[in-house]
Amino acid sequence: MNAVTGFLENIGGRATSSIHRLGFASRFLLLMLQNSGMCFRRFSLIVREIYSAGVLSLIIILVSGLFVGMVLGLQGYDTLERYGSSSALGVLVALSLVRELGPVVAGLLFASRAGSAITAEIGLMKATEQLDAMEMMAVDPIARVIAPRFWAGVISMPLLAAMFSGMGVFGGYLVGVRLIGVDEGSFWSQMQSAVDFREDILNGVIKSVVFGIAVTWIAVFEGYDAPPTAEGVSGATTRTVVTSSLSILALDFMLTAFMFRGA
Amino acid sequence: MMTRKTLDLWVGVFVAIGLGALLFLALKVGNLASFSAAETYLIKANFDNIGGLKKRAPVKSAGVVVGRVEDIGFDTETYEATVAMSIDKRYEFPKDTSAKILTAGLLGEQYIGLSAGGDTGKLKDGDKLKVTQSAVVLENLISQFLFNKAADSNKNSK
Numbered sequence: 038m039n040a041v042t043g044f045l046e047n048i049g050g051r052a053t054s055s056i057h058r059l060g061f062a063s064r065f066l067l068l069m070l071q072n073s074g075m076c077f078r079r080f081s082l083i084v085r086e087i088y089s090a091g092v093l094s095l096i097i098i099l100v101s102g103l104f105v106g107m108v109l110g111l112q113g114y115d116t117l118e119r120y121g122s123s124s125a126l127g128v129l130v131a132l133s134l135v136r137e138l139g140p141v142v143a144g145l146l147f148a149s150r151a152g153s154a155i156t157a158e159i160g161l162m163k164a165t166e167q168l169d170a171m172e173m174m175a176v177d178p179i180a181r182v183i184a185p186r187f188w189a190g191v192i193s194m195p196l197l198a199a200m201f202s203g204m205g206v207f208g209g210y211l212v213g214v215r216l217i218g219v220d221e222g223s224f225w226s227q228m229q230s231a232v233d234f235r236e237d238i239l240n241g242v243i244k245s246v247v248f249g250i251a252v253t254w255i256a257v258f259e260g261y262d263a264p265p266t267a268e269g270v271s272g273a274t275t276r277t278v279v280t281s282s283l284s285i286l287a288l289d290f291m292l293t294a295f296m297f298r299g300a
Numbered sequence: 301m302m303t304r305k306t307l308d309l310w311v312g313v314f315v316a317i318g319l320g321a322l323l324f325l326a327l328k329v330g331n332l333a334s335f336s337a338a339e340t341y342l343i344k345a346n347f348d349n350i351g352g353l354k355k356r357a358p359v360k361s362a363g364v365v366v367g368r369v370e371d372i373g374f375d376t377e378t379y380e381a382t383v384a385m386s387i388d389k390r391y392e393f394p395k396d397t398s399a400k401i402l403t404a405g406l407l408g409e410q411y412i413g414l415s416a417g418g419d420t421g422k423l424k425d426g427d428k429l430k431v432t433q434s435a436v437v438l439e440n441l442i443s444q445f446l447f448n449k450a451a452d453s454n455k456n457s458k
Binding site: 081084085087088091092095131135193195196197199200202203204206225228229230232233234236237238242 | 304307308310311313314315317318319320321322324325326328329330331356358365
């Protein structure tokens with residue numbers, strides 16, 4: 038009997054605490070938006086964070102984009118060849134990258150490469166009482182530390198996703214046209230006639246902006262909310278990667294349902 | 301710690317590559333350069349059956365893409381499909397141009413084919429095409445074929 042009530046208590050406690058955290062996270066987002074005027078006046082703060090979130094993620098994004106595109110080229114050719122339509126390879130590669138894989142895979146990589154770093158940094162700053170020290174010096178840590186990281190993530194993410202898609206299309210071109218020998222003219226022209234700027238590319242950019250907001254919001258919140266111990270920071274870092282990956286996939290489903298249904 | 305200047309340089313390079321990738325997607329991968337910039341005019345046509353025609357399907361004349369299907373609607377008075385097409389301003393067509401719904405390849409996407417007539421007057425914005433030909437619906441073709449077969453076999457048995 039005791040075990041059953043304990044179990045129910047446990048579930049209830051988890052549910053209320055996660056709703057509690059969601060409320061705190063929303064309030065935290067609002068607070069961050071209110072306090073982000075300062076970091077736009079001192080733009081060098083954001084530039085520094087773009088360096089650590091965006092520039093340092095450049096290599097992993099470009100290399101994985103290239104490989105994803107090359108794999109798409111190989112697999113797509115294999116399937117399309119059965120229907121005698123290997124000239125549509127460009128369409129397949131470009132549409133799947135621009136609509137889905139670009140924003141989603143770049144978002145997942147961004148979450149594990151930059152999101153975890155942001156959480157660990159802020160969590161450690163909190164654990165070593167640097168944030169409290171700032172407050173003592175009448176410097177608002179949210180405006181000085183949190184908001185620049187948030188905006189840097191929101192700015193970097195769409196750029197990284199665009200690079201991922203561009204690199205992927207190039208990878209598909211390398212494998213499809215250079216290696217396998219699909220006709221170059223039909224590869225590009227079919228791609229251009231099938232990919233619409235507003236419908237496909239702009240919607241992909243909107244997706245990546247949404248993912249950027251979600252990932253960096255989760256990252257800065259988990260860092261700010263982390264228990265100030267070594268264990269707490271490591272737990273928060275893990276939670277950042279798990280939560281932001283899951284929310285990218287869930288958001289992607291919702292956005293896709295809105296954007297590409299019917300048409 | 302990195303100096304301010306190198307930091308700015310790297311971030312500048314990063315943003316430039318990102319914008320370059322977007323530009324590449326827009327111009328080389330997408331169709332921003334080829335169509336949406338050109339001025340277009342709108343013409344309409346009614347079809348008995350549009351088959352699988354979709355919005356943004358190409359409108360071709362002599363195999364050359366001259367426009368796009370802009371909108372597809374349903375006329376509740378005549379029970380016909382109304383299709384609006386935007387045609388590139390560079391291409392003018394005679395008033396008695398006819399439109400057909402054709403299929404690219406055996407099972408490919410459907411598009412509208414325009415064949416020019418001999419009229420000297422040109423189509424203007426908002427004009428309606430009078431002669432149209434519907435999409436070929438495979439089921440109708442098959443049932444027609446089967447009926448013909450049945451009729452033939454009846455004749456032979458007599």
